[in-house]
Amino acid sequence: MAEHEPLNLEGSIALWQRARRVLPGGVNASARLNRALGHPLFFQRGQGAYLWDVDGNRYLDYCLSHGASLLGHGHPAVLAAVQAAMADGVLLSCETEGQLAVTERLLALFPGMDMLRYCGTGTETTWHALRVARTHTGRWGVVKFEGHYHGVNDSLGYSHWPALDAAGAADAPRPVADSAGIPPANDALINILPFNDVAAFERCLREQGRDLAAVIMEPISYDSCGMRPTQEFLQAVRTLTRHMGIVLIFDEVLSGFRVGPGPALGDAIIPDMTVLGKAIGGGMPISAFMGTRAIMETCTPTGPALHSGTYIAPPMLVAAVGATLDVVTQPGFYTQLDALGQRLYSGLRDSLQRRGIKAWVQGVGARFGLLFGLDAEPRNYRDVARQDLDMMQRFHVACLRRGVYLHFVSPHHGYSSAHTLDDIERTLEVMDAALAEIA
Ligand SMILES: Cc1ncc(COP(=O)(O)O)c(C=O)c1O
Numbered sequence: 001m002a003e004h005e006p007l008n009l010e011g012s013i014a015l016w017q018r019a020r021r022v023l024p025g026g027v028n029a030s031a032r033l034n035r036a037l038g039h040p041l042f043f044q045r046g047q048g049a050y051l052w053d054v055d056g057n058r059y060l061d062y063c064l065s066h067g068a069s070l071l072g073h074g075h076p077a078v079l080a081a082v083q084a085a086m087a088d089g090v091l092l093s094c095e096t097e098g099q100l101a102v103t104e105r106l107l108a109l110f111p112g113m114d115m116l117r118y119c120g121t122g123t124e125t126t127w128h129a130l131r132v133a134r135t136h137t138g139r140w141g142v143v144k145f146e147g148h149y150h151g152v153n154d155s156l157g158y159s160h161w162p163a164l165d166a167a168g169a170a171d172a173p174r175p176v177a178d179s180a181g182i183p184p185a186n187d188a189l190i191n192i193l194p195f196n197d198v199a200a201f202e203r204c205l206r207e208q209g210r211d212l213a214a215v216i217m218e219p220i221s222y223d224s225c226g227m228r229p230t231q232e233f234l235q236a237v238r239t240l241t242r243h244m245g246i247v248l249i250f251d252e253v254l255s256g257f258r259v260g261p262g263p264a265l266g267d268a269i270i271p272d273m274t275v276l277g278k279a280i281g282g283g284m285p286i287s288a289f290m291g292t293r294a295i296m297e298t299c300t301p302t303g304p305a306l307h308s309g310t311y312i313a314p315p316m317l318v319a320a321v322g323a324t325l326d327v328v329t330q331p332g333f334y335t336q337l338d339a340l341g342q343r344l345y346s347g348l349r350d351s352l353q354r355r356g357i358k359a360w361v362q363g364v365g366a367r368f369g370l371l372f373g374l375d376a377e378p379r380n381y382r383d384v385a386r387q388d389l390d391m392m393q394r395f396h397v398a399c400l401r402r403g404v405y406l407h408f409v410s411p412h413h414g415y416s417s418a419h420t421l422d423d424i425e426r427t428l429e430v431m432d433a434a435l436a437e438i439a
Pocket of ligand 1: 124
């Protein structure tokens, strides 16, 4: 593709016009509308680190199914495991020994987690985890941090990227529902706090701790561009939740397996529950919530918190988890993955400096945020909200035209184990040219 010619996206645009007659907005999920282009791309296929659209354009993929395809598209071990499991039955809706063995292996990688249950999506698993935490504690309230994302369910779908004029004071944010249709009565059950603010956290727990069932957080908030907790904040969260009998839930839907074979923070801080999704299925749609025995046994049939469903844990999806575990626990897997990130992040920082563009590269493991207009690590959502989204949009379009796909307006991007060092070098050339164009 010539560097300065506009992309031919006619096929995508024609399919989108057709799709708009039968799908609201012409998409099956609202995030698929590429806001930088004003329409979705229609893809033909994905393989390894690459995507091909219906117009024959090939892209190096840095969206990677919003983080689910950590192993790249169509990893052979995952495909083989799914096919082998399918040969014994597609859905079954029952227990198998294979599922059990994978479950034992998964739990062994998460210190402090005794039991788990599977779900289909991240949205379902955070919602179930909260139901279980409420049952366990007999309380209703929940603390969620501004900028963190836990899916689109009505209990937690608040203040992901709220408009600042609706969000209240920085040290005492108001809950802002992410969607219409969430019952206003739910607002009273959710407390939105600034991340990394020990004083605000202590104040909230002092005032409301006895009504709180759970504190939920992304241990590394890729949904806030890769924002990390300070050590002091983490310690305060763990100590106070334990002291007040509040269930601490780590939402590792994105961060799990991203920086190592298990929890993102290793065993530095052990929560009471962990939820997983995305990477664990090697691209297949499966998620899980896990916790201590006392908490998890509140699930039916041992307890009263209903968790059940026709499509939970089909053997082929659990087999995909097993194959993913095989791959990510191979010696050297994360060393190789990290080497790609180190080159990508340092190369991108060099380009930004050379081009005189102020932007912060927040690379944590195999995913990163790129915040135009910032020159320091973001510590809370209000920092993240200062970024220059117009610049980011122009950067994304400039990269896309040169064959590198970043998804606008996603707060996080990433590479996979299928990317090679050559792919990273090619990406850096593209990003440098894109920065030169938008500078
Ligand atoms: C941290 C986190 N939790 C939950 C979800 C929701 O997952 P899903 O899109 O599978 O419903 C996401 C999705 O991006 C996520 O990043």
